Structure formats: C-alpha cells, structure tokens
Amino acid sequence: MTSTEDKPAEQFGVLTDQAIERSRRRLGIPNPQRNPPHNYQVTWDGVRHFAFGYGDDNPLYCDPDYAAQTRWGSLIAPPTFLYTMGEDAAPKPDAETKALLKGDPFAGLGSYQAVMEFEWWQPLRLGDRSRVLQTQVGVQPKRSSFGGRTAHVTQDYLYTNGSGEMHAVRRGTWINAERHTSNKRAKEKLEQTPYTPAQLAEIDAAYAAETRRGAEPRYWEDMAVGEVLQPKVKGPLTTTDVVVWHLGWGMQLTPPGAFKIAANIRRKAPGLYPANGLNIPDTVQRLHWEPARAQELGLPNSYDYGGMRETWLCHLLTDWVGDDGWLWKLRCEHRKFNYIGDTTWVRGTVVDKRQVDGRNEIHLEVRCENQRGEITTPGTAVVLLPTRDHAVELPAPPAPDLDGMVAHELARFSVSG
Numbered sequence: 001m002t003s004t005e006d007k008p009a010e011q012f013g014v015l016t017d018q019a020i021e022r023s024r025r026r027l028g029i030p031n032p033q034r035n036p037p038h039n040y041q042v043t044w045d046g047v048r049h050f051a052f053g054y055g056d057d058n059p060l061y062c063d064p065d066y067a068a069q070t071r072w073g074s075l076i077a078p079p080t081f082l083y084t085m086g087e088d089a090a091p092k093p094d095a096e097t098k099a100l101l102k103g104d105p106f107a108g109l110g111s112y113q114a115v116m117e118f119e120w121w122q123p124l125r126l127g128d129r130s131r132v133l134q135t136q137v138g139v140q141p142k143r144s145s146f147g148g149r150t151a152h153v154t155q156d157y158l159y160t161n162g163s164g165e166m167h168a169v170r171r172g173t174w175i176n177a178e179r180h181t182s183n184k185r186a187k188e189k190l191e192q193t194p195y196t197p198a199q200l201a202e203i204d205a206a207y208a209a210e211t212r213r214g215a216e217p218r219y220w221e222d223m224a225v226g227e228v229l230q231p232k233v234k235g236p237l238t239t240t241d242v243v244v245w246h247l248g249w250g251m252q253l254t255p256p257g258a259f260k261i262a263a264n265i266r267r268k269a270p271g272l273y274p275a276n277g278l279n280i281p282d283t284v285q286r287l288h289w290e291p292a293r294a295q296e297l298g299l300p301n302s303y304d305y306g307g308m309r310e311t312w313l314c315h316l317l318t319d320w321v322g323d324d325g326w327l328w329k330l331r332c333e334h335r336k337f338n339y340i341g342d343t344t345w346v347r348g349t350v351v352d353k354r355q356v357d358g359r360n361e362i363h364l365e366v367r368c369e370n371q372r373g374e375i376t377t378p379g380t381a382v383v384l385l386p387t388r389d390h391a392v393e394l395p396a397p398p399a400p401d402l403d404g405m406v407a408h409e410l411a412r413f414s415v416s417g
Contacts, residue, residue: 013107013108013109013178014108014178015106015109015141015149015150015151015176015177015178019105019106019151020105020139020141020151022105023105023106023136023139023151023153024139025100026100026101026136027135027136027137027138027139027410028135028136028137028406028407028410029097029100029101029135029136030089030090030091030093030133030134030135030406031090031101031134031135031136031155032088032090032092032093032101033086033088033090033132033134034255035251035252035255035256036087036256037084037085037086037087037130037132037250038083038084038085038249038250038251038252038256039081039084039085039250040085040087040129041127041128041129042075042077042081042085042124042125042126042127042128042129042130042162043126044064044075044126046084046248047061047062047075047077047078047081047126048061048062049247049248050077050078050081050084050248050249051078051248052244052248053244053245053246053247053248053249054234054245054248054308054311054312054315055234055315056078056315056319058078058212058214058318058319059214060072060075060076060214060323061075061076061077061078062075063075064126067126070215070323070324071323071324071391072123072125072323073125074125074126074127075125075126076123076124076125076126077123077124077125077128078311078314078315078318079118079120079168079311079314079318079327079330080118080307080310080311080314081124082124082130082132082157082159082167082168082170083170083249083250083252083307084248084249084250085124085129085130085132085159086130086131086132086157086159087129087130087131087132088131088132089131089132089133089158089160089402090133090134106151106153106176109151109176109177109178110176110177110178111174111175111176112174112175112177113172113173113174113306113334114152114173114174114175114333114334115172115173115331115332115333115334116170116171116172116173116306116307116310116331116332116334117169117170117171117172117329117330117331117332118168118169118170118171118310118329118330118331119168119169119328119329119395119397120167120168120326120327120328120329121165121166121167121168121394121395121396121397122161122165122166122167122168122394123161123167124161124162124167125161125162127162128161128162129162130159130160130161130162130167131159131160131164131402132157132158132159132160133156133157133158133402133405133406134155134156134157134158135155135156135158135406135409136153136154136155136156137154137155137156137171137406137409137410137412137413138152138153138154138173138413139151139152139153139154140152144175144177148177148178149177149178150175150176150177151175151176152173152174152175152176153173153174153176154171154172154173154413155171155172155173155174156169156170156171156405156406156409157169157170157171157172158402158405158406158409160402164401165400166397166399166400166401166402166405169405169409171409189300190300190301190339192301192339192341192342195236199371203233203235203236203343206231206232206233206345207233209230210230210232210319211230211319212319212322213319213320213321213322213323213325214322214323215322215323216322217322217324217325217386218320218321218322218324218325218385218386219385219386219387219388220353220355220360220362220385220386220387221387221388223350223353223362223385224350224353225350225351225352225353226349226350227349227350228347228348228349228350229316229317229320229347229348229349229350229364230320231316231345231346231347231348232312232315232316232319232345232346233343233344233345233346234312234343234344234345234346234368235342235343235344235371236341236342236343237304237338237339237340237341237342237343237344238340238341239289239302239340242288242289242302242304242340243289245305245308249305249307251283251285252285252305252307253272253283253284253285254272254273254283254284254285262283266281271284272284276290276292276293277292287299287302287303288302288303288304288305289302289340290302291340299337300339301339301340301341302339302340303337303338303339303340304337304338304339306334306377308338309332309334309338309344309368309376309377310330310332310377312344312346312368313330313332313346313348313366313368313377313379313381314327314330315346316346316347316348316366317330317348317364317366317381317383320348320383321383321385324385324386324391324392325383325384325385325386325392326383326384326392326394326395327381327383328361328382328383328384328395329380329381329382330366330379330380330381331379331380331381332366332377332378332379332380333377333378333379334376334377335375335376335377335378336370336374336375336376336377337376338368338370338376338377342370342371343370343371344368344369344370344376345368345369345370345371346366346367346368346369347366347367347368347369348364348365348366348367348381349364349365349366350362350363350364351363351364351365358393359384359393359395360384360385360386360387360390360392361382361383361384362382362383362384362385363380363381363382364380364381364382364383365378365379365380366378366379366380366381367379
C-alpha cells in the first residue's frame with residue numbers, strides 16, 4: 001500500500017494535476033442530490049408561481065381550461081420549470097462510491113458558471129412527477145483568457161417525466177480557477193445612475209407592446225432568415241424581482257426552510273451560512289439581494305442568477321413559437337453580471353431554417369443585452385414549427401432511459417473534447 005507521504009498532495013486553492021485526475025474518476029458516477037426538489041409534482045399553483053416569477057402569464061402555463069384545448073391536452077410547465085423538479089434517481093452509493101464523491105477536488109478555487117445547455121424531448125404535464133440523475137460527464141484543463149490555468153467541469157442533470165420517459169437534459173459547465181489568478185482580471189467598473197422618466201417610459205412601452213403567438217400557429221414555411229423576434233424587456237431588476245423569482249424557483253443551493261429548520265442545516269453545513277454585519281449566520285445566496293455581501297466578495301452590487309436569464313430567453317422563444325411550436329434546444333453563455341438596477345433586453349434573430357429527419361427546424365441567435373449595450377448572455381436555440389401539412393413531432397432523445405443517456409453523454413463529451 002502506498003503511504004500517505006508517497007501520494008501526490010492536493011493543495012487547497014491550487015489547481016493541481018492530482019485534483020484534475022480525482023475529478024476525472026467521477027465521470028459517469030451518479031451523484032446523489034443534496035436537497036429535495038422544490039416541487040414534487042407539477043401543479044397549477046407551482047407552475048403559475050414559477051411563470052409569474054419571471055413575468056409570464058401565458059395561459060398554456062397558467063390556465064388549465066385554456067391549456068386543455070391545446071394540442072397538449074392539459075396544462076404544461078415552462079421549459080426551465082425542471083429546475084424546481086426532480087426526485088433523486090441516483091442509487092444509494094456504496095462505501096467506495098462515497099469515498100470517490102467525498103469532498104471537492106477543486107476546493108478553494110473560484111467556481112464560475114460559464115455555459116448552460118438544454119434539450120427538451122417531452123413536456124412536464126399537470127400531475128407529473130419527475131426524477132433527476134446528476135453525473136459529471138467531462139473535465140478539461142484549459143488556459144484562461146486572463147492567463148491562468150483552469151478546469152472546465154461539465155455536469156449533466158437528466159430528467160424523466162411522470163411516465164418515466166426522458167424529459168430533458170440540463171448540461172452545465174463551470175470554470176474552476178485559482179482565486180489569485182482570477183483576481184488578476186481587471187475589476188468590472190459599474191456606474192449606475194437613476195432612470196429618467198423617458199427611460200422608464202420606454203421600458204413601460206415595451207411591456208405594453210409585448211405580444212404572444214398563442215393559439216395562432218406559426219408555420220415553418222413563413223419563416224425567413226434574418227427575421228427579428230419582437231424583443232422582451234426584463235427590468236429594471238429590483239430586489240423584489242429576485243424575491244418573487246425565488247417563490248417559484250425555490251432556493252436551489254441552500255436547503256429549504258427557515259428558523260429551526262435552517263439552524264438544523266447550519267449545524268451540518270456551517271459554510272453555507274456566513275455571518276452578516278450583525279454576526280448573524282445567513283445564506284451564502286444573499287449576495288443576490290444584499291449589496292453589502294456582494295461588495296465583501298469584490299462585486300459592486302447584487303446580481304441575478306444565470307437561471308433567470310436562461311428562463312427569460314425561453315420566455316422570448318415560447319411566446320414566439322406559440323402553442324403548437326416546440327423549444328428543442330437552448331445554449332447560452334453567462335459572460336457578464338446583470339446587477340440589481342440593470343435592465344435586460346431579450347432579443348433573437350432567425351439565422352437558419354432546415355428540414356432534417358422530419359423535423360422542421362428554425363435556428364436562432366439569442367441574447368440578453370443590458371441598458372449599456374453590453375451583451376451579458378449570448379446564446380443559440382433551435383425550435384420546431386409546424387408546417388401547413390404536419391404538426392410538430394416531438395424530438396426523440398438519444399437514448400430511452402437514464403443509463404443510456406449517461407453512456408451517450410460520456411461518449412459525446414469524449415468526442416467533442
């Protein structure tokens with residue numbers, strides 16, 4: 001047996017070859033979920049609260065009577081509602097697996113969400129439950145644009161619907177970088193001034209002008225490359241918006257519950273509750289609504305979540321395709337912070353149209369752009385539209401079950417990496 005002294009040491013806060021190798025040993029290993037889902041079942045209230053949390057009153061999501069008359073036959077959930085769902089599908093780990101998954105190989109490094117990708121194959125319908133399997137599918141060492149070494153870690157979240165069919169994949173990539181290296185980047189300067197009445201009037205006019213395709217089909221034949229989607233506006237972002245978002249989205253990182261429930265969790269994971277200015281332990285997530293905490297971490301103000309902007313992009317696309325279309329794929333990169341007080345314009349343009357294996361595809365470039373003209377989240381999307389002769393056929397997943405999807409994703413990443 002190799003002695004402890006003979007083993008290459010992992011250093012806290014330092015990106016080592018040993019840490020990368022330990023991360024690679026986790027590829028394809030199911031990772032049990034730490035927290036229960038915010039929603040165990042798709043309910044009218046749960047879906048409505050989620051949709052209202054990002055400013056969407058689409059009756060397909062909010063009115064069961066209306067939704068029952070659509071091609072879906074019942075109320076369905078918005079695409080990113082999957083964030084709130086998913087009972088753990090990971091098998092109970094044995095001792096070897098527990099040891100393999102224990103601790104973070106990149107502990108002490110800065111971790112930044114860089115990319116989020118989705119594919120949806122079936123909707124979540126009223127009454128559905130869902131299972132989720134999380135597994136790491138990739139880790140790649142890279143050099144960053146600011147000169148340091150990084151490790152790009154890709155995690156899959158694979159979801160099934162109430163019938164056990166594959167619903168979707170959420171595929172996220174996080175960049176792990178040494179903090180002293182990432183601190184070499186020029187600090188982002190933020191100048192925020194009060195909105196003028198004219199600026200607020202422009203935003204209100206954009207809200208008033210929003211339309212939804214709804215029950216009127218948008219046909220593939222009518223689409224032209226270069227078509228610009230009607231933009232949506234989100235903002236100016238307030239702390240209240242973040243609170244209302246959490247009502248529908250849940251907490252995600254910090255386990256749910258307050259007071260005694262939170263105290264019980266804090267005893268087990270004190271690192272999730274750093275003290276505030278009054279020395280009161282409070283969630284690490286408060287940097288999203290407490291400017292003082294954000295500033296302690298070197299940021300000029302509190303900011304939104306990547307999941308919010310992903311959902312805003314979905315809102316743009318689902319309103320555009322209408323009840324009979326289908327959002328199949330979305331990929332986006334979070335490149336800049338969206339601070340409290342910022343206004344986001346959500347935009348899209350048709351860049352291609354294809355007919356592939358019976359699918360009538362429209363390819364789009366999408367983006368979130370702030371009032372300073374900075375693109376905070378660029379992305380791409382593929383939607384499926386009906387033709388005048390054929391309704392949309394839902395796309396088939398690459399594999400019919402969770403095990404098959406894990407194998408597919410590992411092979412996919414191996415080829416792409």
